[in-house]
Amino acid sequence: MDRDVGDLGEKVAEMWCNQAGMTANRSYEDERGWDCLTEFTLTEDESKTAVRPHDRDLRGVKAFVQVKSTDSRRGRVSIKLSNWKYLATETLHPCFILVLGFDGENEPQRAYLTHVGEHLIERVLQRLREVSGEDTQLHKKSMSVTYGEEERLENESGQALRTAIVETIAGNPIQYNTWKKSYLTEVGYEGATLRVQGHAEVPSDYEGSPEEFIADLSIGLESSIELEVDEAQDLRFGDPESLPSFPDQISMTPDHETEEVKLVLSARGYSYMRERVTAELYRPTELMGKVPRGERKLRLSVPHANIILAQGAQPLRVDVNFPPESVAVPLVDLQPLAKLILFFRQMYDEGQQFTVELHNLSVTRSAFEMGALPGEDFQPEKTLEMACRRIRNAWKVWKALDMENHVEVTVPHLLERWKEYYLLKQVFRGESIPVTLEYGLYESYEEIRGTPDPTVAIPYPLILATPTHEAIAGLVLVGDPELLGEKNGLHHYRLHADNKKIVYSDTFLEGGGTPFDDIMEIRELCAERVEDESIFVHITTPPDERPPR
Known part of the structure; x- marks a missing residue:
């Protein structure tokens, strides 16, 4: 009677599982990509997680195994692309290819276990991307995998199979599942994951020009813009693929990186004046490149205020946002704003020009300087100036008490x-x-x-x-x-x-x-x-x- 090496291999795999304390659930339909679902609970020696109460016991292992039996020594087997898709992308449980070499005998003479890990997952996803534009039935396509001494089990037994599975998941099935989920979302993407083409209009309640809106969006003064989507493409492996189910409208919210810099204001007039504060610089996004040079902006922030440096008619602007009356804030956080406003007031009163410098920049250059700005263009509101003087007086008192970095105050307290x-x-x-x-x-x-x-x-x-x-x-x-x-x-x-x-x-x-x-x-x-x-x-x-x- 002719010998069915494929059926022989599946029976051997089932027997090995039973011998090593693993439950083997055979798949009688080959459409799901696996032949045997093995299940077992890690022993204390195998597990890398602490033993917990039964309702929190996370040591259960499920592993899908595709069994391949052969009498040849080619070191390569071919598997349907539909099966690869399931093993690589449709389950977070560990998946393996078990190759049993019989060499014409009725017992396996060699056994190889190949993990469907990073390399194979990436290969499968690339292959799926290659055929995605075709009218393709995946079960009619295939992809081969090689194996060798590196994948060979220590011996031909169920215990060797179990040991190899435990080592692959590092004794922690939950951590493995988390890794695989993360890897599937990241692999194949370098930089952007999507390319969206569309058109947008400046919100009707925005008072500036479209170019100014884009500048404000680039530095986070405007949080988002509604985009009518014309086309969306997935950019995995640098091979754009249209996404027909993508929403027709999205809200685009740029990510903003910041860095700590020193903001230095200085003037030479009746006397040399210099004021320094630590500020957060918002690095403009690539959108700023779409703004004409004469309308570009930089944004810095200190607690409770934004400082806008711009090219054009209004080169410097301070937008103040004092905390609500009932909210206590560290007195130290109010100092940068107070120092800046009082500096501007003195420049205004004396009609002096002053320069603005940024130091400790981490990109392109270590410093940035704006030319001389006329003090008469920067008259702080009286109420703001009054509040800042009172902040500074309070700071000097608490500093004399050696508590300036610890005390918290409310705005009404300072005013009253x-x-x-x-x-x-x-x-x-x-x-x-x-x-x-x-x-x-x-x-x-x-x-x-x-x-x-x-x-x-x-x-x-x-x-x-x-x-x-x-x-x-x-x-x-x-x-x-x-x-x-x-x-x-x-x-x-x-x-x-x-x-x-x-x-x-x-x-x-x-x-x-x-x-x-x-x-x-x-x-x-x-x-x-x-x-x-x-x-x-x-x-x-x-x-x-x-x-x-």
Whole structure:
């Protein structure tokens, strides 16, 4: 009776699986690309994953095996392209070609296991792309695969087959499936994966020209554009193939890469000025190449603002986006914007020209410079300038307290407590600007001290509470009080304090408590720290005072 080597090989493969503790499920139809689905659970020695509870046990292995039996020693077998398609692309489980060499005997004399891995998957996809334009039935096309000593099993047994499968998947079936899924989406693509041809119109609510819109899109000022698709092509292996099922309209959103640069503003006028901030530079996409040279732009960002450098009528623009009133932000993040706005204000006030430079660029050149820009073209809005001055004053106070990189603030806090910050900034920086304090006393200084014009030190502690920290500054105002008159049973005085000093300061986490029960305890501590005995230290009470000016 004639011997059927193909059937003989499939029976041997099934027997080997049973001998090695693997379940063999034969396919009785050859249209799916495999002859035997082997299933088994990795042992603890085989598995590279930790043993888990049964409901999380991921050690189960499924492997599809195409069995090829031969009596020849050609080292090559041919398989239908339809079968290759299934093994390479239609399952994420590991797939193999098992070649059994019988040499005319009834038992295999050699066994080879070829993994359908990176190389074969790429070959299959290339072959499928080659025939995709033809009216082709895949089961009538074939592709051969070679095998040799590198693929040969250690011996002709089920255990050798199992060992080779486990080594191929590195003892982790889930990781293997993840790898194969990723590889199938990436192989064959160098750079772009799609080429889409279409046409688009500038949105009706955009106020600029089409060229300006493309420039804004290139640097991320406009997020996307709606594109009417004329044709879409897949670019795998550099062989464009039309995609008839591609949507008729898509939203095109360019990807933007950024890099950290130093933005340097400098001017020479009444005095040399230079301001530096760290900014993120948005690298323009290739779309910028479609924009005429005179209309191209660069975009930089600092927290809460974009800086636009452009060719043409408006070479520099700052778009500010302060955080919502209820949102606390790091004070340090507000500094770059404040420094820039105040620099522009000074340029405007002095009518100076200034230059803009970018340093530490990573591409093409290490620096970029725009020519001299006239300061009179950059008048910040009054409210913006005011906010930035208050940001800078707050920064200088918290810097003096060594907390500038830790404290968070809200915009309303900065706007509402600006007088306290302004006063403390003067004191910490030693500025000789006089401060006045008005207050009322039940007894006059002549009654208290026997003289109508003593030199007085009044403790006036300030408490600054932010969402993250609380600062206590023990301010003492020293000067000669002026009697303003009597009203409602009080002697009203105005203290002209040319001498201001901080005798105590500390910071605390918000909500963590302080060593003081009330404001009077802080005043008493400040009074104790006034060392000049010739000065009358007068602890006043808050209801009798008007805030210092």
